Amino acid sequence: MSELAIDTEAAEAAFGSFGATCLYMTYDPVTRQCLAASAGHPPPALMDPDGSAAHIDLSPGPPLGVGGLPFEPVAFEAADGSVLALCTDGLITRGHADPDEGMSALRHALSAALVSGRSLEEIGPEVVGELVPRPLADDVTLLLAEARGVRVRDHASWTLAADPSVVSEARAHVLGQLSLWGLDDLAFTTELVASELVTNAIRYAGGTIGLRLIRAASLICEVSDVSNTQPRMRRARATEEGGRGLFLIAQLTDRWGSRYTRSGKTIWTEQALPPGP
Structure with a gap:
């Protein structure tokens, strides 16, 4: 405000x-x-x-x-x-x-x-x-x-090393947690989001990486790193191999953003939950 x-x-x-x-x-x-x-x-x-x-x-x-x-x-x-x-x-x-x-x-x-x-x-x-x-x-x-907090069973978090090998580990964590929540319909998008954000954190930030999923009014996926550099979405040229990650995330999720923390930054995304039975 x-x-x-x-x-x-x-x-x-x-x-x-x-x-x-x-x-x-x-x-x-x-x-x-x-x-x-x-x-x-x-x-x-x-x-x-x-x-x-x-x-x-x-x-x-x-x-x-x-x-x-x-x-x-x-x-x-x-x-x-x-x-x-x-x-x-x-x-x-x-x-x-x-x-x-x-x-x-x-x-x-x-x-x-x-x-x-x-x-x-x-x-x-x-x-x-x-x-x-x-x-x-x-x-x-x-x-x-x-203020309405979420229950213990409605969130999960993991700490990852800044090593390319943990990207597959991050995807496995996401898929396993979404399966427990019965949110398999969101698995493909969330797996892609987590994979892209964790990869970027490894490539550009280094240090310890945090991954967190929150099931509330929407599904929130957060990736935290130790860098203060804010992400910038851009449209990659046809000849470029990279630079499309945030653009894809913006297209596939309902909302996304970034906030500073005491030790770096957190990038978050939101997806609407599928309608209940």
Whole structure:
């Protein structure tokens, strides 16, 4: 979630450019761990299943475009049933001179609304309407998400050496796990995806390689390596023998992407699960 910095005239005068604040957060449904970093943006709020609520203690870096300092990620756990709330600062500064007062009001409103047991789709507009007087003078966004981890039987992971011989081993792991899950219809595509990503990690990254399958709302295949170099999809020339791997993956899967980790990067793909019986 990002927004244009509110005081754009001051930012332009001070830095000679425009800036934008940004909050970036990932959630791992296997470990139940969140990782968040802020570029001058309000921190996320976490409402635990027991009803307690708190904003995550981040160390924000400068807004994007107005500074070159590194951004410090903070890790925290989100138990099953917890609710994460991300918002633009228009929600917590509107009507509150002190942002801390606005964040406190947000936590109180969310805690009170969540007690009702209603859906997040109903709670969101109600909380915004309670906190922000009309008419709106600033953009206001509230994003609510419930943390739902996956069961132990719905994920599998393997650690592989950076050796070409492990590619066949990776394919065997994938085929065996999909057979246990009754997802043989996805075997061909997932085997190809895992084979291509593991091969690329061996060729360009080296070091230990992680392979993980997650069965959730979709089938997720992840390959992690120790390199910080992000993949780039391109269309290979007819005379080139390689360069088609990511292009094929993009065509065969529903979604794919890459994210940085503390030790390198992870490339992930998603495929829709076949309809149940």
